[in-house]
Amino acid sequence: MAAALLLLLLPLLSPLPGADAVSTLRQTIVRTGASVTIPCHYEDKYKSRVKTWLLYDKWGKFNTLIRTDSPITDSDKVSISDDPAQGVFTVTMRGLETGDTGWYWCAVETEGPRTRDDTAALHIRVTADAGVPYVVNATVTGQIGGEVSVQCRYGNPYRSRQKQWCRSGDWSSCQKAGSPGTAGHGSVLITDHTAEGLFSVTVSGLRPEDQGWYWCDISDQQLPVYLKVTEATTTATAAPTSQQTSSAVHTAPPAPTDKDSGGEGGEKHNANSGQILLGLLACGLVLLLGAAVIVAWKMSRRKKERRKSEEGAEQGQINSTASTIPARDVVYAAISFQKKASQQEEAAPDPDSGVTYSSLCFLDNTAAPSRPGGVGRAKLSDTAVYSAVAHRPR
Structure with missing residues (x-):
């Protein structure tokens, strides 16, 4: 019973923080699974000394958990760091559990094997309370x-x-x-x-x-x-020019929010995209329609030109055929009927008295002459005969 009472009173016998060469906080509370960093302050005379982190266990023994001259341990649960310029060394404990609740010491080794280390005690409570x-x-x-x-x-x-x-x-x-x-x-x-x-x-x-x-x-x-x-930090602001504008502060773009990836902002974005797509489709249809009209017009124009060309060729062929007929091969003849002087004839008009008959035929010049050196007699050609009948008024 006396030993247990002494175990409880021993931490209270340590000097108050700030009253000794080593000081730290009195007590702190930590949630289960969290981490805590404890600052241990010391005087300038201890800058080059070895610092240790001790645990006072339930058996009344001091256990060294880590030292500045041996900061590497088998577990990364506890780490230690010394900052002589600030006169403080820190101990970080990670992943704390309720079993880690207890009394801990910040200690600085002093000279001589029999001299007592300068220490400062604190209590760490680990709880699951939210x-x-x-x-x-x-x-x-x-x-x-x-x-x-x-x-x-x-x-x-x-x-x-x-x-x-x-x-x-x-x-x-x-x-x-x-x-x-x-x-x-x-x-x-x-x-x-x-x-x-x-x-x-x-x-x-x-x-x-x-x-x-x-x-x-x-x-x-x-x-x-x-x-x-x-x-x-000071950053000079460059004067803007016509080609480039500089800014003294550059900020990162904001992180995307729910509205950026969906919701009202996403709907607006989709609506704008749909309008742009419809506009592009309309422009494409207009271009296709214009191209179709131009092609149809060109085809119609080509047909008209081809038709005119064919008609011109036919007319030229007719003119060419007519021009090939020689004038000397054409014989013109006119037949007219004269009135008779007899009274009988005057009394009885001739039905043919007012009619004129004309014939046109082509001579065949290919006939051989009747005698050497003579002029051949023209032969009527049987290839073409043209006749005309005209009625003259009395």
Whole structure:
């Protein structure tokens, strides 16, 4: 019984944070499966010393989990890192389970085998409760002269509990929620949104010395946060020209949302695409119709030209045939009937007295002459005979 009581009181006998050369937070709470990073602060005289992370087990023994001179272990559940410039070494524990609940020590080895290491104790509680406090982002970054916001959330059991913002390792720097003030060289605004279960801290006018570890302290549970301060980036803006326009800031395109891939935005996009497609089809039909009209017109024109050409050829053939008939081979004859002087004939008119008969025939010049040296007698050709009858009025 006495041994068990001593086991419970031993962690309480360690020095208060900030009262010794090594300091850290008092206690923190972590949800099952989550990770936590613990900052352990030390004085400048320990910059070159070996730092260790110890577990005080239920048997009353100190077990070294990891050391800075041997940071590689068989498991990646625990890792350690030392930053002598900031005078802090950090220990990260991952994938925590309820069995990892217990007392841990930040320790710095001192000179001599019999000298006691400088240590600082803290308690880590791992629970499956969903309403436990936690930090939204354990690391936040801001530029010099700018501002940064830290958000710490909590459940219903912590709505009426005290909330503070503290510089890690310095309990005198703590500021309560709702009390705007100054921490270091930056202006700090602390707000507790109890209805939302949100404890927010805004630090503005950042300076390089503001970089470091801080705590969201909710009901005496410290939640570590690392604030990183970077140099302000300045980009010269090039004067725009007629060929190129430069901008000092280039932003990445926004991530696609549900509206981009579907919903109302997708429907509008599809409607626009359909209108464009219909317009292209209409233009194509108009072009095809115009081409058909042009082809039909050309074909009609060619038919007319071919018809005119054929008619001209026929007329030319007729003219050519008529021109080939020689004039000397044509014989013209006119037959007329004269009136008789007798009275009988005058009394009885001749039916043929008012009629004129004409004949036209072609002579055959191929007949042989009747005698040598003489002129041959023309022979009527039987190939063509033309006759005409005209009635003359009395």
